[in-house]
Amino acid sequence: MNRTVIVTGSTSGIGLGIARAFAADGAHVVINGFGPKETIAAAVGELGSLGGGKILHHGADMTKPEEIEDLVATAAGTFGSVDVLVNNAGIQHVAKIEDFPREKWDQLIAILLSSAFHTMRHTIPLMKKAGHGRIINVASAHALAASPFKSAYVAAKHGILGLTKTAALELAEFAITVNAICPGYVLTPLVEQQIPDTARERGISEAEVKTDVMLRLQATKEFVSIEEVAATAIFLASEAARSITGTHISVDGGWTAQ
Numbered sequence: 001m002n003r004t005v006i007v008t009g010s011t012s013g014i015g016l017g018i019a020r021a022f023a024a025d026g027a028h029v030v031i032n033g034f035g036p037k038e039t040i041a042a043a044v045g046e047l048g049s050l051g052g053g054k055i056l057h058h059g060a061d062m063t064k065p066e067e068i069e070d071l072v073a074t075a076a077g078t079f080g081s082v083d084v085l086v087n088n089a090g091i092q093h094v095a096k097i098e099d100f101p102r103e104k105w106d107q108l109i110a111i112l113l114s115s116a117f118h119t120m121r122h123t124i125p126l127m128k129k130a131g132h133g134r135i136i137n138v139a140s141a142h143a144l145a146a147s148p149f150k151s152a153y154v155a156a157k158h159g160i161l162g163l164t165k166t167a168a169l170e171l172a173e174f175a176i177t178v179n180a181i182c183p184g185y186v187l188t189p190l191v192e193q194q195i196p197d198t199a200r201e202r203g204i205s206e207a208e209v210k211t212d213v214m215l216r217l218q219a220t221k222e223f224v225s226i227e228e229v230a231a232t233a234i235f236l237a238s239e240a241a242r243s244i245t246g247t248h249i250s251v252d253g254g255w256t257a258q
């Protein structure tokens, strides 16, 4: 039977990679996120050709709880269940705390942390009824360690690990696992876009941001690939991972070993 998977923020980057991996595995996948209509239609078409499952795009804004409720209801109404929920949507903002715009703080906390609470609230009753489920939160190495100028991001990512552990304990006896993946730097639009701001805040060149900031602590000195993060999500959703819950897997090239 095809599993149904929701991946938030999956019109780009890591989320699209995770959606692609589940689609190739034969799942029905509900993708979500923003972008040009043609790009989204192309992604739906590509994913639909991979494993025989159906692909649907839902444009819920992760800052809007009622749209998130509709995303989960649409997935369940279309496919009859939600077997895997991947909370992945994200944005970044790089600035000193005293210059950090209040609305940016609220937006990052809403997208990176509160949206996972909202998707989970609506998905958990469906998973309990089905007698199984997998919830995977895409956190970050920044869930375990900080960097300057990323206050909202680091706070939200630390927060999602707490939510992951709490949900895991609440759901452990229902055959529903809840885990986080903590990637190091992956070259996606989210990372590309922060390079100029980081260069400005630190007074260095954009090339130096890559070598001296992003890859400084990544012991491999290489960016993590989208496919490596997606493979970790597939593993956490597998039967082999049934006893793994309330924890995280770092995919960070050795960053947080230091």
Ligand code: NAD
Pocket (backbone or CB within 6 Å): 008, 009, 010, 011, 012, 013, 014, 015, 032, 033, 034, 035, 060, 061, 062, 063, 088, 089, 090, 091, 111, 112, 138, 139, 140, 141, 182, 183, 184, 185, 186, 187, 188, 189, 190, 191
């Ligand atoms: P990305 O910019 O490539 O993709 C972000 C996705 O989120 C897009 O599909 C975008 O449309 C969507 N999105 C943004 N705001 C949204 C909103 N309000 N509602 C719905 N969707 C929204 O970024 P990415 O690098 O692939 O990041 C994905 C996740 O991985 C994020 O949670 C990010 O924090 C995390 N992460 C990224 C890295 C990295 O180095 N790229 C490292 C660790 C963790």
